[in-house]
Amino acid sequence: MSERGDSAQPPLHGEEFDDILTEPAEASLDEDDRLKPGFVTAVLDAVEEGNDEAARDLVSPLHPADVADLLELTPAERRGQVAAALGDIVGAEVLSELNDYVRDDLIGALAPEQVAEFAAELDTDDAVAIIEDMEEADQQAVLDAMEPEDRAAIESALAYPEESAGRLMQRDLVAVPEHMTVGQVIDYLRDNDDLTRDFWEIFVVDAAHKPIGTCQLSWVLTCPRGIAMADLMKREQTLIPVDMDQEEVALRFQKYALISAAVVDGSGRLVGMITVDDVVHIISEEAGEDILRLSGAGEGDINEPVMDSYRARVRWLLTNLLTALVASTIIGFFEGTIEKMVALATLMPIVAGVGGNAGSQTMAVTVRALATNQITGSNARRTILREIRVALLNGTTVAVVLGIGVALVFQNPHLGGVIAAAMMTNIVTAGLAGAAVPLAFDRLNLDPAVASSIFVTMITDSMGFFAFLGLATAAGLTG
């Protein structure tokens, strides 16, 4: 019954074997677990025709996460209608899986009593996620409609800062004193019906309710009844302070490969538990949001209202306009040179553009390494030196190719030499700036992903134009 694989069984390659994935929902999903467009259309058509029954038959085999996807894929103006047609299928679990914007949209249409009912069905953390973004008055109406116990749990969670461990944790957990034996713990778990049924570890606490150890359920199950929890538990545990930022929580889960962790208050008492399934989407979001920040795309959610996206992005573009003016001013200094040799105007964007690209590469590497805690004070200088070494190699290659090309095409070896020297200068500058600027922002406790690219682009643009036009002038190319 135990399993050590079967090495005689040859591995299958190539084709996925859909036929063995026996869930009925599979027929509606493509190989990437995305809902097939044909399926979505079929549901929307059924609702359109007033055939709610048919729509429900299609959707009911789906996992709540897929029902949430279906609502997200429904055009915004039809979501209320589709949700209404699906009725009970759109339950608390579906709501907690929904994209924030889509959920706020749908919840706005519900009565406070309905929202309260949904919230009561969920773990504290999921209920909080649904309620926390509501308007003050709506939130109060929902809380007023809840049972006192649920309400107290949610109010207490809402008292913690947004995006903190306190909002993320659930309060239902299993904690036992260290003198209990495995047998006593199992009896206790069997006898108490009001305990949560979803937990992965048991926390062992002292008399003051401070966690002193953690015990995986598999250890409890594989041990004789007589063993004391104190002898079974692991004493080294990773505790989460209740006010820790959720990004730090996610990094901690990832670094120490945690399945669940105890959350403690300022006096070290156990107040809640965070499980990895609540953290996985944060890990993914945090890792993915740097790409949006580097480009100034704000939240970057395709469900965000257009006006919100506009406001976030236009601010960035106007800042970019200002820094472009700096580069433009530098070109202005050399108008006399360009007038004498207009080919310089044709070539100068190459030097600026390829330099900008080299800067983006280094910046992406540095921002990513900072986000994953791979760079600290111990290796920051080494990282900059490494990037400069890569830049010297890149610069040499690109400069030689570009220089020879220009010399041949323009039949002007001097021009080739000038553009090669400028290209080299700009790529090395880009390597230095691409590494040093994010590191400097990080040192100042500013998010390196947010502000770096504005500065790096300004530096590579300006240096590109300055080095090329300046060297051309100094070399007497036009002279």
Add this chain to the structure above:
Amino acid sequence: MSERGDSAQPPLHGEEFDDILTEPAEASLDEDDRLKPGFVTAVLDAVEEGNDEAARDLVSPLHPADVADLLELTPAERRGQVAAALGDIVGAEVLSELNDYVRDDLIGALAPEQVAEFAAELDTDDAVAIIEDMEEADQQAVLDAMEPEDRAAIESALAYPEESAGRLMQRDLVAVPEHMTVGQVIDYLRDNDDLTRDFWEIFVVDAAHKPIGTCQLSWVLTCPRGIAMADLMKREQTLIPVDMDQEEVALRFQKYALISAAVVDGSGRLVGMITVDDVVHIISEEAGEDILRLSGAGEGDINEPVMDSYRARVRWLLTNLLTALVASTIIGFFEGTIEKMVALATLMPIVAGVGGNAGSQTMAVTVRALATNQITGSNARRTILREIRVALLNGTTVAVVLGIGVALVFQNPHLGGVIAAAMMTNIVTAGLAGAAVPLAFDRLNLDPAVASSIFVTMITDSMGFFAFLGLATAAGLTG
């Protein structure tokens, strides 16, 4: 003993409370769980002075993940010496936590017997991760040095494609037939010493060893002994085909909030299990690597050898050089116009640059939404239309600001009008290209993050120069 939090306890804000995090290792970590530079220096100094004992005393309280960080933060040329000084502390677990490049480096210095010993201590998936990147001959030497059973498990895993579920899974799992009761399962677990002690769910299989249900350990623990597994298990399960790509595995874990999942072969038989802690780093890597791909930074790992980084990045820069030539050629068509009015050369990079930025924003949003499966055939057109709407708003704002500014500074309302129209055109083009190009690559089953930015930059650069210089020529500005 059960816990529902304590809502009377006011939440703490602000300061983290280091004093309650009682692990000795905490003193060596900063608030982001990174090793403090002072600590790293102390260890390196101790090793340098030949005081291995002192180094070991410092490092031994650390979690294996932190020991791995320490080795990563050690300059490459001193890593062998530090690892040797730390002796046993650098065990199998530390190796499995190490960055790939750093690990390959260290393992290269070990005898095959030592590597075999490390691999034997680990779960199959971690052992495979250590061995899979070795040279063929070294790999064979390690396998030859292993016990036949461990060796068979690893060889069977290596027979699956790289980055597939087969490489990621472990073979030690607990599977029981459905007729067993909870009590029988517990007795079975207690009586079999050679079972794995680390598992989170029990798989229920039929006579052909196909999984028919999954049972969380917490359900087993909270149920009376007499209940049959068939009545307790959840029948809807998410199965992982053994040849599934690890990125798909990670997305599936994330979407369905899985803790562990059964891996099945082509005939549907249970062959292994994947747990979320093995997937978390893939989720983070996959989410983070788009930023590196969009910028053409290759692996983007700061531990990658300089020559590898050079090769990956220079290819991209040379491609970028080619596309920059396209933009340059377009400028070349308008040399006559620029000669008559050199201010155009000063201003043209603004139109190209801000357009490029607008393109990057849209591209980042689209690439991210594609990576998280938020865009499918159902909403692709809607997403493009949404981006164009944002672009129209952005374009209008930036064009008005830039147009008025240029008209005033150059005392030339015509020039202001021309640059405003060009800016508007380019930002809308950027919005269209930034959304459509990644979507087109995705439709063609190509990675949208890899190739999109080359094309989008070429489009926004070319359109920027063409619209501005073309409109200036057409408007008779210079003439």
